[in-house]
Amino acid sequence: MENILSVSNLSYFYQDGDIIRHILKDITYDFEKGKFYTILGESGSGKTTFLSLISALEEQKSGQINYENINIRQIGLDNYRRNKVGIIFQSYNLIPYMTGIENILVAMSITNNKLPENKETVAKNLLKYVGIDSIKGNRTINKLSGGEQQRVAIARALSTDVNLILADEPTGNLDQEMSEEIVKLFASLAHEHKKCVIMVTHSKEIAKKSDVTLILEKGILKKDE
Amino acid sequence: MNFFRRSYTSIIRRKGKSLILFLAILLISNVIAGSISVKKALANTEKSITEKMPVEIKIELDYEKITDKEPEKLTEKQINQIGKSTYIKDYYYSYNYNLQSTTLKLVNENILFRTSSLEDKISIIGQENSFSIIGSNSTIIREITLDKFNIIDGKTYTKDDIEKGNNVVIISKELAKKNNLKVGSTITLGKNIEDYSGVDFKILKSIKEEYKVIGIFEAKTNLIKDEDGKIVEEYNPLVDYIYMPNKTMEFIHNKIITSYDELNIEDYDSFDIKATFNLKNINELDDFKNENIKKLLTGYKFTDNSELYNKTIGPMQNMQSLSNFIMYASIIASIIIIGLITVLFFRERKHEIGIYLALGEYKMNIAIQVLLETIIISLLAVSISIFSGNLLAKNISNKMLDNEISSSSKEDNISYDEFGYQNNIDKKEIMSKYSVSLDINTIFIIYIVCLGSVTLSTLLPIYYTLKINPRKILM
Numbered sequence A: 001m002e003n004i005l006s007v008s009n010l011s012y013f014y015q016d017g018d019i020i021r022h023i024l025k026d027i028t029y030d031f032e033k034g035k036f037y038t039i040l041g042e043s044g045s046g047k048t049t050f051l052s053l054i055s056a057l058e059e060q061k062s063g064q065i066n067y068e069n070i071n072i073r074q075i076g077l078d079n080y081r082r083n084k085v086g087i088i089f090q091s092y093n094l095i096p097y098m099t100g101i102e103n104i105l106v107a108m109s110i111t112n113n114k115l116p117e118n119k120e121t122v123a124k125n126l127l128k129y130v131g132i133d134s135i136k137g138n139r140t141i142n143k144l145s146g147g148e149q150q151r152v153a154i155a156r157a158l159s160t161d162v163n164l165i166l167a168d169e170p171t172g173n174l175d176q177e178m179s180e181e182i183v184k185l186f187a188s189l190a191h192e193h194k195k196c197v198i199m200v201t202h203s204k205e206i207a208k209k210s211d212v213t214l215i216l217e218k219g220i221l222k223k224d225e
Numbered sequence B: 001m002n003f004f005r006r007s008y009t010s011i012i013r014r015k016g017k018s019l020i021l022f023l024a025i026l027l028i029s030n031v032i033a034g035s036i037s038v039k040k041a042l043a044n045t046e047k048s049i050t051e052k053m054p055v056e057i058k059i060e061l062d063y064e065k066i067t068d069k070e071p072e073k074l075t076e077k078q079i080n081q082i083g084k085s086t087y088i089k090d091y092y093y094s095y096n097y098n099l100q101s102t103t104l105k106l107v108n109e110n111i112l113f114r115t116s117s118l119e120d121k122i123s124i125i126g127q128e129n130s131f132s133i134i135g136s137n138s139t140i141i142r143e144i145t146l147d148k149f150n151i152i153d154g155k156t157y158t159k160d161d162i163e164k165g166n167n168v169v170i171i172s173k174e175l176a177k178k179n180n181l182k183v184g185s186t187i188t189l190g191k192n193i194e195d196y197s198g199v200d201f202k203i204l205k206s207i208k209e210e211y212k213v214i215g216i217f218e219a220k221t222n223l224i225k226d227e228d229g230k231i232v233e234e235y236n237p238l239v240d241y242i243y244m245p246n247k248t249m250e251f252i253h254n255k256i257i258t259s260y261d262e263l264n265i266e267d268y269d270s271f272d273i274k275a276t277f278n279l280k281n282i283n284e285l286d287d288f289k290n291e292n293i294k295k296l297l298t299g300y301k302f303t304d305n306s307e308l309y310n311k312t313i314g315p316m317q318n319m320q321s322l323s324n325f326i327m328y329a330s331i332i333a334s335i336i337i338i339g340l341i342t343v344l345f346f347r348e349r350k351h352e353i354g355i356y357l358a359l360g361e362y363k364m365n366i367a368i369q370v371l372l373e374t375i376i377i378s379l380l381a382v383s384i385s386i387f388s389g390n391l392l393a394k395n396i397s398n399k400m401l402d403n404e405i406s407s408s409s410k411e412d413n414i415s416y417d418e419f420g421y422q423n424n425i426d427k428k429e430i431m432s433k434y435s436v437s438l439d440i441n442t443i444f445i446i447y448i449v450c451l452g453s454v455t456l457s458t459l460l461p462i463y464y465t466l467k468i469n470p471r472k473i474l475m
């Protein structure tokens, strides 16, 4: 399978006053299309930091991140987020006073990717796909449960027709049953829709369901053998 | 769901917050709209009062400086030189003269007798009526500009009349009636050159000219009021004045002078020039005087009506500076209050803006969205304020101005012009001219000022919010 995201020599540090703490050390890894990756690691190991760099929410300090062989700086970080990646957060991050459908329409109006004309139908279908019926889809976000909100967030990440889905502990706030369903969804996105899904998780159980499990430890990302 | 729809959704769904912002803007823009309306009304009133009471500078004889030698006569050239000053808006000069008529009857014959000290002579010349003649250097007659009279029949001078000195006159309707004159009639005016040296006086020569009546005016009735403002006497001081172009008057004057010379009689024919300069700005009065005092001939001085002007305009200016203060204070207050409200709401908006940034939205679009929200709410609030603020201003400012004038006019001493008209403009007249109304211009200014300060107070929070790192908020 072809590479979609190539990380090479990526390092990152935080500076607290005079103290510099290196979180990521020279990470090099190629992510492929059609695969479902999970990243495991202890709390504080730098998983969120890594994800924020490859999702361009944080600017990298050294090393290279290439999307389809083009440096994401060259693509432009805003542009990259707008057109290349779908990001799913642990805390959903939906606009609370809008409905699920409206949240999806917001993302669809922002991307420059060519989308079908009937955006609202697409949004409804996406919600149906993630398991939200149209009654719930027309509720404002603050009237949805955590699991339902996360499904809307996943639908939003899919709505811009991107091939790279990045998720930071998306099941962190959900019960086991809900988590499993979402993981199933991710697997099918990778396998049936040929997307690359990279998901950060704490759970080894969940990690087992992915194609590739990576472990972030002491700043180094390596494959779990 | 573009940013425009997002603004709309945000306003509608976040009703509580929209309402708070709306009420805050409504409150402040009422004050701003009110003070702008008052300012505008005061400026309009001041303008129309100034039209009736311009800042006038006159050249008058300075009796303190007159030595044995009689001062030289003012000339047209000197007046024009002073009139060219950049401080001067416009200026007039009029020749003043006396002419007699044997055929024309005075309206107020008794005045002539009462005011004259030469009773013997007058009883002898009794049948000859003397008329005050007022000239004009322009087609615009000053008395019309100042509302002292208006033409009710015929017209004023043409340019040709002024330039060539055609024999045309404008007379009062009373004089016309008394002498059965109409527009188009002719009157005869002139002077006798007399010899008083003998026991019986002789008429040496009669100089006469015929003048065509081109216009008939109706003059304002002069009301003499007592301290309480009650009218004690009514009269019309202009009925026996005859108006003609300066040049016309100069022509007959020259004719008379020539005759004196021919008859070898010493000239004592009196002929005056009165010049009035209207200043552009009362604050430049001293500058004007400093600039032009050297051009004055010895024995003359500048007099002005600045004291009376200030007294009349003063209350309006006091109120203008008050409403100015209120306006600026409320603009500053609005920037602070609306800014604070926006900042307060932005703490929670931060999250939303972080989401837009994470989705890759252009910062400009986010800024426009948030600004649009405030602007739409403001537009509503300001549109209401334009009317409510105006209403508020109307009720409050009328009373305020009334009070201001009353308190400043207590020490008023009334001044009169050369005809006996009262120069002071009384409270009633000012109040009748004062009206808080709405015109397109005012509405436009209110919108600009209110929306401008709202925009200003929103831009800064937007700017700072857009600098946030979305990761810090979202992850």
Ligand SMILES: Nc1ncnc2c1ncn2[C@@H]1O[C@H](COP(=O)(O)OP(=O)(O)OP(=O)(O)O)[C@@H](O)[C@H]1O
Binding pocket: A014, A015, A016, A023, A041, A042, A043, A044, A045, A046, A047, A048, A049, A050
């Ligand atoms: N803005 C920051 N400034 C300084 N240190 C930071 C900052 N953000 C994170 N860190 C530190 O960097 C390390 C990695 O943080 P990160 O959030 O990437 O960990 P994580 O693997 O996602 O942990 P968790 O599983 O608890 O979410 C932590 O020690 C954290 O305290």
Ligand SMILES: [Mg+2]
Binding pocket: A047, A048, A049, A168
């Ligand atoms: Mg984390």
